[in-house]
Amino acid sequence: MADARSLQAHLDHQRHAFAAEPYPSAATRRDRLDRLATMTRQHRDEIVQAIRQDAGHRAEAETRLAEIATLLQAVRHARRRLKRWMKPRRAAMPWRLAPARARVHRQPLGVVGIIAPANYPWQLALMPAVDALAAGNRVMIKPSEQAPTTSALLAGLVERYFDPAELCVIEGDAEVGRTFAALPFDHLLYTGPARHGRTVATAAAQHLTPITLGLGGKTPAIVADDADLAHAARRIAFGKWFNAGQTCIAPDHVLIDAARLPDFVEALREAVAAFYPKGTAGDDYSAVPGEASRTRLEGMLAQARDHGCRVIELGERVEFTHGVKLPPTLVIDPTRRLAIMQEEVFGPWLPVIGMRDFDAALERVTEGPRPLALYAFTDDPARRRRLVEQTRSGGMVFNDTLWHSAVPGLPFGGVGESGMGSYHGEAGFLRFSHQRSVFVQSRRSAVGLLNPPYRKWLLKLLGL
Numbered sequence: 314m315a316d317a318r319s320l321q322a323h324l325d326h327q328r329h330a331f332a333a334e335p336y337p338s339a340a341t342r343r344d345r346l347d348r349l350a351t352m353t354r355q356h357r358d359e360i361v362q363a364i365r366q367d368a369g370h371r372a373e374a375e376t377r378l379a380e381i382a383t384l385l386q387a388v389r390h391a392r393r394r395l396k397r398w399m400k401p402r403r404a405a406m407p408w409r410l411a412p413a414r415a416r417v418h419r420q421p422l423g424v425v426g427i428i429a430p431a432n433y434p435w436q437l438a439l440m441p442a443v444d445a446l447a448a449g450n451r452v453m454i455k456p457s458e459q460a461p462t463t464s465a466l467l468a469g470l471v472e473r474y475f476d477p478a479e480l481c482v483i484e485g486d487a488e489v490g491r492t493f494a495a496l497p498f499d500h501l502l503y504t505g506p507a508r509h510g511r512t513v514a515t516a517a518a519q520h521l522t523p524i525t526l527g528l529g530g531k532t533p534a535i536v537a538d539d540a541d542l543a544h545a546a547r548r549i550a551f552g553k554w555f556n557a558g559q560t561c562i563a564p565d566h567v568l569i570d571a572a573r574l575p576d577f578v579e580a581l582r583e584a585v586a587a588f589y590p591k592g593t594a595g596d597d598y599s600a601v602p603g604e605a606s607r608t609r610l611e612g613m614l615a616q617a618r619d620h621g622c623r624v625i626e627l628g629e630r631v632e633f634t635h636g637v638k639l640p641p642t643l644v645i646d647p648t649r650r651l652a653i654m655q656e657e658v659f660g661p662w663l664p665v666i667g668m669r670d671f672d673a674a675l676e677r678v679t680e681g682p683r684p685l686a687l688y689a690f691t692d693d694p695a696r697r698r699r700l701v702e703q704t705r706s707g708g709m710v711f712n713d714t715l716w717h718s719a720v721p722g723l724p725f726g727g728v729g730e731s732g733m734g735s736y737h738g739e740a741g742f743l744r745f746s747h748q749r750s751v752f753v754q755s756r757r758s759a760v761g762l763l764n765p766p767y768r769k770w771l772l773k774l775l776g777l
Contacts, residue, residue, distance in 0.1 A: 369636020
């Protein structure tokens with residue numbers, strides 16, 4: 314357990330190391346990325362088991378897809394483009410200042426802090442670290458205390474593969490997390506619930522620490538009247554029940570023409586049966602860990618039942634030694650005042666809401682908080698254009714769910730209540746860099762003519 318003094322000591326150690334090497338070479342940065350990839354690749358079975366233990370049960374394929382493959386892909390993407398990202402950019406020079414030159418240098422910030430959640434404890438701790446290390450920074454990670462086995466594994470492996478001055482992991486409870494957030498980092502990235510994000514932002518404000526917040530929210534999926542229902546149901550089912558709905562960009566609720574709602578429910582039922590032929594007891598369906606999460610979800614569902622919502626369970630509740638699997642469950646036409654429509658679901662319940670038409674669904678989305686993602690199933694170019702132009706969300710996906718987060722070249726982040734700032738790929742490199750303006754004056758410059766006393770005829774000639 315780390316206290317404020319030891320946390321500050323870790324930060325000071327990294328600051329001193331950064332001061333001695335303020336602009337690491339491309340070779341040094343690639344070496345750090347290589348070690349991150351090797352650490353993940355060599356210990357993937359241990360990672361799978363640790364996450365499974367923390368989650369009660371996590372489908373192995375989901376861990377390999379979301380935690381391991383995504384991270385390795387991000388490292389490959391950064392390594393191949395690192396030299397180009399590091400290269401200074403020329404800036405256009407106004408003719409009045411010619412022949413001076415100007416460039417934008419991408420300079421490392423210093424020490425970056427990362428606070429990671431429990432739902433994807435490996436990926437969401439190390440994906441920001443890929444970008445921060447590529448940008449030439451030192452990194453401190455505070456993993457979630459709700460994933461203690463994975464956090465301990467991460468701390469032990471990082472200690473083996475990295476000097477603490479390059480990358481270190483700070484284990485501890487929520488109080489340690491609060492102390493960590495209050496450290497004077499050069500940048501702090503937090504992923505997790507919005508209620509904790511506000512606390513992190515307040516703590517960071519003490520030192521004017523720049524922050525990136527990934528907060529999630531109520532991500533809608535619109536199914537237009539031209540959509541293929543079977544396809545839409547399969548893609549929404551995949552995105553919703555991957556990791557039992559515990560994904561910040563999972564579809565939170567579906568908006569569909571009321572006339573098509575019954576057919577869509579049947580299509581979802583068929584998709585779930587195809588994805589999980591052994592039901593929720595099978596290895597491919599994940600658990601919901603933590604009594605607090607289960608209590609919240611069960612209370613949300615009970616309230617919906619009490620208010621007359623039709624609830625359709627597409628599987629059985631499965632209890633076992635280390636946790637519970639809650640079944641895929643549809644909640645039909647809940648009202649806006651219910652908790653299931655007020656809070657991010659972050660679990661296997663899926664509200665399905667019948668709308669008058671596409672315009673009504675679009676209006677509902679534009680009136681609501683800005684989500685981390687927006688999914689829409691339509692092939693109509695005009696509707697797609699309206700969605701892109703009239704809505705605001707962290708990401709926009711047509712005819713699928715989740716997969717935009719696996720594209721390293723796409724910025725990943727929220728807007729408004731779903732967060733601030735983005736990372737992944739070059740966007741992450743820039744997030745953890747200072748774009749420094751560098752102006753080089755020429756010896757033959759004519760700017761001396763603009764020295765006082767000012768000549769009115771010259772100012773007029775220059776159009777000033």
